[in-house]
Amino acid sequence: MRALWVLALLWGGLAGAKGVVAQECTGCHTARRTEPEARFANGLGRWTDSQCFGCHAEINDVARKRQKREPDPRYFAVPVREDKLVHLATTPLSYMNAPEVLQPPGRDIPRISARGLAAFLKRPSTLSPTEGSRAPRMMAYPELLARDEKDIAKLLSVRSAAVGPPPARLTHAEKATAESLWTARCAACHSGPKPLSGRDGVALGLYTPEWTYAYSRAQPPYAHPDRRMPEVPLTLDEAKLLHRFFGELRQEKEREVDARVAALSLERSAVPVQVPRAMLAYLWGPFFRDATCVHCHATSPRAAGAFTASAEGLKAYLRKKSGEEYWRRLETRALEAEHGLVAAKPGMPMAGLELPVELRRLIARWVVDGCKDPEGESWCRR
Template structure:
């Protein structure tokens, strides 16, 4: 019987061992399956599962573009997006995940992704592109990623560096000076600054192997294609690439410490907020806020996210009972710090993979927390 089941799985093209939650989510953005609908999604727009972020967002963006071009599309009535957002999606700001590469490990002899850095990246993603001046990473974070899950994701993505390298040796003073000089003369003009020319900062560049950095800088790779390449050829030998790779790792560690220090210094009472809540805000917070702040994208559809918080009135009450209003405010405030650093915090901010909520809304939530988290009926759900 076991052999019969295995044969059927092979004939159907299905894996004998189903992917775990985290690896399954990766397939929805970084494999050819991202454009293959699986089943009907909750909003009725198309046929996408909650793990297929790229596919669902691509369909939404397609509807937005057709709407902007005044082309009739029957899917328009099911799009849960305001008209002004539809316009921006079609012109300047498409939804998250649209820049996700279908293949993160292109064909060729040179391995691109460093396994030792992939785990760091998945736990705390860093900015891959700058959208409308925003720097908040547009990718899911997996802070509780386990070695077994990392290995599964690496296999699924086709990462070629299958064995972990020896433990990284910190740069000594002379090496750090040499690496800093290389960064300043070869990389910094494009990969640093608030409005950098390249979307990849030093922290993100650390995801790539020294061999790939060397080959790419010298224009010796076939992906991206030469006609789509925007980076000029930069003379760099392999030893220099290895030194830069170590520098990028050190810079990630430094940036993580800086971000975590800023998050630890956040104080609810010190945040700008109104003296009192305006009429209607409490009703908004317990209802439309879940969609406006994009909470429902994960916390009403994904089992993994819903285990932490369910984006509805009952879920809010449970969260406030089990945790606190201050923690809710803190997670939302953390996202603003992540946006400034282009890096996810140790305890990720919300909304994950999206832009921070407006500062004005954050201040209103701060006032709501200090007033003990009242619901529309006036009952309070948290301590001040």
């Protein structure tokens, strides 16, 4: 009996260890994303913290019916403010566009590169242009473990091999050839701050060279009426060369972002005036909701374990970390939006828009002045 009890504990620990990330993937990218755990008496689903897609799909449905003045008993149980519900009726959250299937069934050629997927999950890049911002709209998993990579690849039907040594670095001659290919056949649609295709060179590293080769030739099953990409003549060797080029382009862009983050200066960013008393009350209360902190840091076990979006949670974070770290994560998000790539230590709000520069500068001043609460007590050492 004792042996069974120990085995159950071990199994539960292992399941939890490998389940946190996979559950979040399940909640957005599989057919199970629309299945509630149970339902309330009025029909509203009971959703877990990892079922963001399904929960918001139902909220959006209630919002649309509310806008049309159609009766819906679920309305009274929706945990959303009326003004937000009005907004959601016409403007669904960005992750509602998350594809359910990453590897279409029946296709022989693996689409997603396992190595590229791991790089993307650790440091997401912009997959499509967002009005007013390039901030990546994808959760980051900077501490992703090898076993997580395997679990997620299996969950999402990613069949490309993840084992083996990393690709060899491009020689000068190979890099020159790759850059010429990129300029002549790809850059017109895949470069610039808002690429026409929605995917830049860093994002293209997500796909296998075999799939890039097959897709670019626009032959069945990749030729269809809704296709927007023109046929691009590429050999398989050229596609493999471009794939290595995309990998090195990601490394180069990652270094650029991290250098910008390292150069951030709290003193240079702070506004020269004191933070108004009303702003102090705001930073310790309504800010957590307005900045979307509560969306993860009051619900997701992974996020709430690092920081709880409340006054007490902020005090604990400032004592454990620092006020400068709190500001730096917010400022990092603005740099991520500028580059379209997540930093090594992700910015906040993760998967959301960066905060206005005026608010970030006020927070910098608040930190310089000691992270005071509404009563005037300081909570940080900078």
